[in-house]
Amino acid sequence: MALPRKTSKLTAVATAVALAMAPIPALAQQAKGPPVIRDTEAEQLLREYTRPILRTAGLEKQNIQIVIINESVFNAFVADGRRIFVNYGAMMQSETPNQIIGVMAHETGHLAGGHLSKMHEQMAQAQTQMIIAMLLGAGAMVAGSRGGNSNGGLANAGAAVVAGPQEMIRRTLISYVRQQEENADRAGVKFLNATGQSAKGMYETFKRFTNDSLFAARGADPYVQSHPMPAERVAALEEMARSSPYWDKKDDPALQLRHDMVRAKISAFMERQDTVYRRYPSSNDSLPARYARAITTYLHGDLRSALAQIDGLIQLQPNNPYFYELRGQALLEGAKPAEAIAPLRKAVSLSNNAPLIEMLLGQALVATDNKAYTEEAIAILRAAVARESEAPLGYAQLAMAYGRKGDFAQADLASAQAAFLRGDNKTARELASRAKTRFAVGTPGWVKADDIVAAKPLPGQNSN
Numbered sequence: 001m002a003l004p005r006k007t008s009k010l011t012a013v014a015t016a017v018a019l020a021m022a023p024i025p026a027l028a029q030q031a032k033g034p035p036v037i038r039d040t041e042a043e044q045l046l047r048e049y050t051r052p053i054l055r056t057a058g059l060e061k062q063n064i065q066i067v068i069i070n071e072s073v074f075n076a077f078v079a080d081g082r083r084i085f086v087n088y089g090a091m092m093q094s095e096t097p098n099q100i101i102g103v104m105a106h107e108t109g110h111l112a113g114g115h116l117s118k119m120h121e122q123m124a125q126a127q128t129q130m131i132i133a134m135l136l137g138a139g140a141m142v143a144g145s146r147g148g149n150s151n152g153g154l155a156n157a158g159a160a161v162v163a164g165p166q167e168m169i170r171r172t173l174i175s176y177v178r179q180q181e182e183n184a185d186r187a188g189v190k191f192l193n194a195t196g197q198s199a200k201g202m203y204e205t206f207k208r209f210t211n212d213s214l215f216a217a218r219g220a221d222p223y224v225q226s227h228p229m230p231a232e233r234v235a236a237l238e239e240m241a242r243s244s245p246y247w248d249k250k251d252d253p254a255l256q257l258r259h260d261m262v263r264a265k266i267s268a269f270m271e272r273q274d275t276v277y278r279r280y281p282s283s284n285d286s287l288p289a290r291y292a293r294a295i296t297t298y299l300h301g302d303l304r305s306a307l308a309q310i311d312g313l314i315q316l317q318p319n320n321p322y323f324y325e326l327r328g329q330a331l332l333e334g335a336k337p338a339e340a341i342a343p344l345r346k347a348v349s350l351s352n353n354a355p356l357i358e359m360l361l362g363q364a365l366v367a368t369d370n371k372a373y374t375e376e377a378i379a380i381l382r383a384a385v386a387r388e389s390e391a392p393l394g395y396a397q398l399a400m401a402y403g404r405k406g407d408f409a410q411a412d413l414a415s416a417q418a419a420f421l422r423g424d425n426k427t428a429r430e431l432a433s434r435a436k437t438r439f440a441v442g443t444p445g446w447v448k449a450d451d452i453v454a455a456k457p458l459p460g461q462n463s464n
C-alpha cells in the first residue's frame with residue numbers, strides 16, 4: 001500500500017485513529033488530505049525500531065500501535081496510552097535509525113510513566129488560563145489607567161492581577177512539564193541502554209530543538225511546544241547519553257539502508273517532484289535514490305518508464321516485497337488490474353500476508369471485473385480486515401466483491417463498515433439499517449449491522 005497523495009484515490013485512512021486525535025488542535029485544523037499515512041514498509045520499520053524498547057519498558061503486551069501522521073514538521077507524541085504518533089516529517093528529518101529510535105524511546109518513557117495526554121491537556125488548559133488571565137489583567141490595567149491619578153490604586157491592582165495568576169500558572173506548568181520531560185529522557189536512556197543502543201541519536205535530535213537554538217527560535221514548532229527543551233535539560237541528557245557504554249555504537253548498515261529506503265519513499269510520495277529530483281538526482285545511483293525516482297515516475301504518469309525502473313529494483317533485491325507492491329500499485333492505478341495481480345500476489349507472500357497489501361490485491365482482483373476472482377477476493381479481503389480493522393479500503397473492496405456476487409446483505413454491511421471507519425456515521429447507519437433488513441434477525445451479519453446502527457458517534461463527529 002502506498003502513501004497518500006492529493007490527487008489519487010487515497011489509500012491512507014481517516015479512521016478511528018484520527019478521531020482519537022481530534023482534541024489536538026494542530027491536527028484538527030489541517031485540511032490537506034487524510035491525517036494518517038498507512039504504509040506497510042514504513043510501519044513495519046517503525047515497529048521494529050520500537051518493539052525492543054516497548055519490551056524492555058514492560059509494555060510489550062499492551063499492543064502499542066505506531067501511527068504515522070500526515071504532517072511534514074517534526075513531531076512525535078503519545079496521546080492515549082495505546083499509540084505513539086509520529087509525523088512523517090520526523091522520519092524524513094532523522095538521518096539515522098538511531099535518531100528516530102531515540103525519539104521513540106523518549107515517547108515510550110512518557111507511556112511507561114503514564115504521562116500521556118495529561119501533560120498535553122494540562123498544557124492546553126494552562127495556556128488558555130494564561131491567555132484569559134492576561135486579557136483580564138490587561139483590561140483591568142486599561143480601566144485603571146483611564147481612571148486617572150485619583151484611581152491609581154486600581155491601576156496597580158490591575159497590574160497585580162496580571163502578575164498573580166499568570167505567573168503562578170506559568171510556574172506550575174513549567175515545573176510540571178519539565179519534570180515529565182526529564183523523567184521521559186531518563187527512562188528513554190535507560191531503555192536504550194537496556195537494549196544495547198546508543199542515546200546519541202536522541203541527544204542529537206533534542207539538541208537541534210534546544211529552546212535557544214536557531215531552530216526553536218523560528219517559532220511555533222510543535223515538537224518544542226509539546227517538549228520544551230531548555231539547554232540544561234539537553235545538557236543533562238548529553239551527560240546521561242555519554243556515560244553509556246553504547247554511546248559510539250553505530251547503526252547496522254542494513255538497517256540504515258531500510259531507513260533510507262523509507263525516507264526515499266516518503267519523499268517521493270509526499271514532496272514535489274522537483275524536490276524529489278533535487279534530493280535524488282539521476283547521478284545518484286543508490287538504491288534509495290532509484291526507489292524515489294521510480295515512485296515519482298509512476299506518480300507522474302509515465303507507467304512504462306516506472307515499470308522499467310521498478311524491474312531494475314527487483315533485479316537488485318528480488319525478495320523485497322515492497323518493490324512488487326509498488327509494481328502492482330503502479331499497474332492498478334494505471335488501469336491494468338489484471339497485470340497487477342501477479343506482482344501483488346508475490347508482495348503478499350514475501351511480506352508474510354501484510355493486510356494492507358492483501359487489500360491492494362483484493363482491490364486488483366475486484367477491479368478486473370472477472371467473476372472468476374470474486375470468491376478469492378472475498379476470502380483475501382476478509383482475512384485482511386480481520387487483522388487490520390481500521391483501514392476502510394478493505395471493507396470498501398469487500399463490499400464491491402459481495403455486490404458482484406449478488407450478496408447484498410454482506411455488501412451493505414461492508415459498505416457500512418467502510419463508512420464508519422471513514423467517520424461518516426450518517427451513511428454508516430443508513431447502510432447498516434438496510435443491511436439489517438436483508439439479514440435474518442440474530443445472525444452474525446445482523447448483529448454486526450445492529451452494532452453499527454447503535455454505535456454512538458465518535459467524539460468530534462456530527463451526530464446526524
Ligand SMILES: [Zn+2]
Nearest residue numbers: 110181184227
Ligand atoms: Zn516528551
